[in-house]
Amino acid sequence: MRETWVVGAASNRFGKMKDSGREAATRVALAALRSSGLAPKDIGYTFVSNCFGIAEHQAHVGPLINGGLGIPDVPSCTIESACSSSSAGLHEAFVHVAGGFVDAALVIGSEKLSHLDTLAATSYFAIAADYPFETKNGATFPGLYATLATAYQATFPTRPEMLGAVAIKNHANAARNPHAHFQKEITMGTYLHSPIIASPLRLYDCCPFSDGAAAVVVAAKEFVKSPVSEPLVIRASARAGSITEMQDRPDLLGLPATRTAAAKAFRQAHLEPKDIDFLEVHDCFTIAEVLALEDLGFFPQGTAAPAALEGVTARDGRLPVNPSGGLKAKGHPVSATGASQVVEIFEQFNGRAPGREVPRTETALAHNVGATGGSCSVHIFSRR
Amino acid sequence: MRETWVVGAASNRFGKMKDSGREAATRVALAALRSSGLAPKDIGYTFVSNCFGIAEHQAHVGPLINGGLGIPDVPSCTIESACSSSSAGLHEAFVHVAGGFVDAALVIGSEKLSHLDTLAATSYFAIAADYPFETKNGATFPGLYATLATAYQATFPTRPEMLGAVAIKNHANAARNPHAHFQKEITMGTYLHSPIIASPLRLYDCCPFSDGAAAVVVAAKEFVKSPVSEPLVIRASARAGSITEMQDRPDLLGLPATRTAAAKAFRQAHLEPKDIDFLEVHDCFTIAEVLALEDLGFFPQGTAAPAALEGVTARDGRLPVNPSGGLKAKGHPVSATGASQVVEIFEQFNGRAPGREVPRTETALAHNVGATGGSCSVHIFSRR
Numbered sequence: 074m075r076e077t078w079v080v081g082a083a084s085n086r087f088g089k090m091k092d093s094g095r096e097a098a099t100r101v102a103l104a105a106l107r108s109s110g111l112a113p114k115d116i117g118y119t120f121v122s123n124c125f126g127i128a129e130h131q132a133h134v135g136p137l138i139n140g141g142l143g144i145p146d147v148p149s150c151t152i153e154s155a156c157s158s159s160s161a162g163l164h165e166a167f168v169h170v171a172g173g174f175v176d177a178a179l180v181i182g183s184e185k186l187s188h189l190d191t192l193a194a195t196s197y198f199a200i201a202a203d204y205p206f207e208t209k210n211g212a213t214f215p216g217l218y219a220t221l222a223t224a225y226q227a228t229f230p231t232r233p234e235m236l237g238a239v240a241i242k243n244h245a246n247a248a249r250n251p252h253a254h255f256q257k258e259i260t261m262g263t264y265l266h267s268p269i270i271a272s273p274l275r276l277y278d279c280c281p282f283s284d285g286a287a288a289v290v291v292a293a294k295e296f297v298k299s300p301v302s303e304p305l306v307i308r309a310s311a312r313a314g315s316i317t318e319m320q321d322r323p324d325l326l327g328l329p330a331t332r333t334a335a336a337k338a339f340r341q342a343h344l345e346p347k348d349i350d351f352l353e354v355h356d357c358f359t360i361a362e363v364l365a366l367e368d369l370g371f372f373p374q375g376t377a378a379p380a381a382l383e384g385v386t387a388r389d390g391r392l393p394v395n396p397s398g399g400l401k402a403k404g405h406p407v408s409a410t411g412a413s414q415v416v417e418i419f420e421q422f423n424g425r426a427p428g429r430e431v432p433r434t435e436t437a438l439a440h441n442v443g444a445t446g447g448s449c450s451v452h453i454f455s456r457r
Numbered sequence: 458m459r460e461t462w463v464v465g466a467a468s469n470r471f472g473k474m475k476d477s478g479r480e481a482a483t484r485v486a487l488a489a490l491r492s493s494g495l496a497p498k499d500i501g502y503t504f505v506s507n508c509f510g511i512a513e514h515q516a517h518v519g520p521l522i523n524g525g526l527g528i529p530d531v532p533s534c535t536i537e538s539a540c541s542s543s544s545a546g547l548h549e550a551f552v553h554v555a556g557g558f559v560d561a562a563l564v565i566g567s568e569k570l571s572h573l574d575t576l577a578a579t580s581y582f583a584i585a586a587d588y589p590f591e592t593k594n595g596a597t598f599p600g601l602y603a604t605l606a607t608a609y610q611a612t613f614p615t616r617p618e619m620l621g622a623v624a625i626k627n628h629a630n631a632a633r634n635p636h637a638h639f640q641k642e643i644t645m646g647t648y649l650h651s652p653i654i655a656s657p658l659r660l661y662d663c664c665p666f667s668d669g670a671a672a673v674v675v676a677a678k679e680f681v682k683s684p685v686s687e688p689l690v691i692r693a694s695a696r697a698g699s700i701t702e703m704q705d706r707p708d709l710l711g712l713p714a715t716r717t718a719a720a721k722a723f724r725q726a727h728l729e730p731k732d733i734d735f736l737e738v739h740d741c742f743t744i745a746e747v748l749a750l751e752d753l754g755f756f757p758q759g760t761a762a763p764a765a766l767e768g769v770t771a772r773d774g775r776l777p778v779n780p781s782g783g784l785k786a787k788g789h790p791v792s793a794t795g796a797s798q799v800v801e802i803f804e805q806f807n808g809r810a811p812g813r814e815v816p817r818t819e820t821a822l823a824h825n826v827g828a829t830g831g832s833c834s835v836h837i838f839s840r841r
Contacts, residue, residue, distance in 0.1 A: 074557075093589075126584070127511055130592060133539035133585040136698045136831030140705075146717050148696035148832065150545040151537035155517040161534040165549060172556025173458070200516040205477075208514060312532035314520045321524075333530050447520030448532065 081109025087285035087404035097286035110301030117175025122158035122408035155201035155443035160411030160450035182409035219271035224325035229375035247398025254404030283404030287412035311337035317447035328446030331368035465493025471669035471788035481670035494685030501559025506542035506792035539585035539827035544795030544834035566793035603655035608709035613759035631782025638788030667788030695721035712830030715752035
């Protein structure tokens with residue numbers, strides 16, 4: 074297996090795009106290529122994620138993007154794994170490059186839903202749940218994650234301020250991230266007075282619908298030789314699934330797919346949680362960040378929520394989590410989210426995160442979940 | 458790179474399914490596993506294609522299928538490349554297995570659209586074209602392929618009976634295929650008297666909308682050791698793209714992506730067209746089969762249409778093409794089509810195609826196109 078690097082990464086500003094999904098995808102791909110020093114002609118495969126392309130009447134978007142990049146002959150496909158789509162695309166890129174099938178690959182995620190009304194957008198999001206058993210019976214993602222939060226609160230003493238601390242931290246980080254949808258801080262008062270969306274989750278526990286696009290360039294060490302940016306060595310690229318329907322799971326105190334993917338990833342990287350300097354994790358709701366940190370093995374069960382309130386996961390804490398602002402405040406353009414986690418790690422490694430630097434950037438982990446954990450991807454990166 | 462085999466394959470009957478897409482996918486996956494002698498627990502990755510899952514309110518279908526197979530922990534993702542989706546999935550499975558990342562993988566394509574009216578189904582199909590430049594201006598696939606047929610007829614002398622011969626041959630083959638949507642022969646009279654859909658294409662030049670599902674099990678030779686069915690050795694798995702918009706192509710006398718993918722595939726397999734015993738090619742319209750045979754290098758330009766009329770491509774001809782009946786008559790459940798081409802080759806290699814056997818089954822080629830050729834996959838198989 075060849076040593077495989079992330080050599081470039083770029084994101085637009087999440088929120089509301091004027092560009093179509095394909096235009097935004099093409100632009101971020103070009104920006105990612107510029108940051109890598111590679112040219113479009115170096116790319117051997119393009120993995121695009123664009124879950125809601127149908128809202129723009131567009132599937133089969135890879136050839137359109139490659140055409141825009143001037144490499145129409147290069148093969149492409151679209152990869153979907155709900156909210157973890159472009160992390161699944163990153164895994165494919167890793168396998169192709171590490172396995173020696175191509176020397177470099179593009180991973181692109183792009184999403185545009187802001188031209189739809191909220192009800193239509195909600196319907197699109199809901200297709201990632203189990204239709205006959207969940208969606209058809211009225212379940213939506215706020216409700217499903219509220220169920221997880223309820224189970225957590227019923228087992229571990231959890232004050233509302235603990236989930237609030239996750240939201241406040243991530244907003245504080247996003248306020249320093251030019252790619253973020255919400256570039257504003259919030260206070261505990263704002264959090265505690267925000268309306269309940271699905272009890273116990275409040276407005277500020279929930280990530281927004283965002284438009285956005287992000288791209289990552291993956292290449293073999295032996296192909297790149299002299300990278301123009303500091304590369305991320307992909308030490309692990311691991312994925313796992315789990316029973317999708319929450320009613321069929323043995324317990325609700327975590328996501329089984331995260332545990333399985335994390336075990337694989339740490340084994341692959343020959344590393345342990347204590348070796349990781351900072352994390353980007355899937356925080357579609359604040360409770361998701363808490364569960365992620367416990368499932369990944371960074372905190373014993375029941376302790377990640379209080380840790381947020383104690384500042385452990387703050388940007389200058391012992392274990393910075395979501396310095397980008399996370400899905401919660403950077404925003405969640407579904408297909409772009411996985412790639413954008415890598416953008417944050419790339420910018421941190423390269424000293425291009427002014428105002429939101431984390432103290433140590435030797436190693437980092439990206440964790441991304443599909444829906445309520447039917448899928449999970451864990452990637453571990455280190456410096457050369 | 459490890460020698461990689463197709464060790465199992467199965468299809469349901471194309472046409473109209475009572476099952477949902479996910480149910481059908483799970484059933485064909487189990488049937489494919491049975492034909493392989495492997496158990497679900499042997500599978501390391503599942504690649505699902507289900508382009509129009511949204512018509513069933515369902516994305517992120519891989520974890521649901523893996524749950525149904527009893528392997529919920531196994532990672533999955535959905536792969537889309539328009540009509541070539543499950544061939545793109547097969548390529549991913551090949552890369553994962555040949556590269557040593559997993560020992561065995563499932564490729565599944567499933568599609569259900571028959572619960573929609575024709576207009577809605579047409580709208581779903583149309584999203585694979587270029588929306589701002591084609592679809593939005595009224596282009597549909599019959600019209601786009603009619604443009605290709607018009608260009609062909611304007612350059613090479615093509616009697617209507619030549620395209621008719623493609624349709625008649627494929628219906629004759631499908632009449633002997635229990636998986637086929639249309640299990641009936643047609644005559645030249647039926648063809649010539651069928652209505653014009655998009656001049657010069659008539660009703661019988663066009664493939665139908667079909668529901669259907671097909672699955673393929675891919676595994677490393679060293680993992681399987683004693684296969685229970687005769688495996689297909691994957692000698693080449695090649696993909697390519699091309700400019701999607703027909704108005705931007707240098708000529709309309711073929712699909713550039715087929716030419717690029719074919720060149721890669723023959724190079725990879727160290728074979729030439731003369732070494733191939735029979736083919737499954739993408740014949741969404743009769744003209745597509747003609748172009749495929751010329752672009753793949755089996756016939757000089759302008760000669761594949763008369764060859765069909767001369768019987769060269771018949772099941773008992775010099776070069777049998779689409780013994781399954783092809784998209785034209787076996788049917789075209791978009792995401793299942795690529796996998797179902799492999800099912801036909803698997804059944805031919807294993808003597809499980811009674812009544813439609815081709816004379817020689819040492820080598821075969823599968824060719825699958827996305828939309829009007831924005832993507833193309835070519836796979837070459839041989840016996841051990």
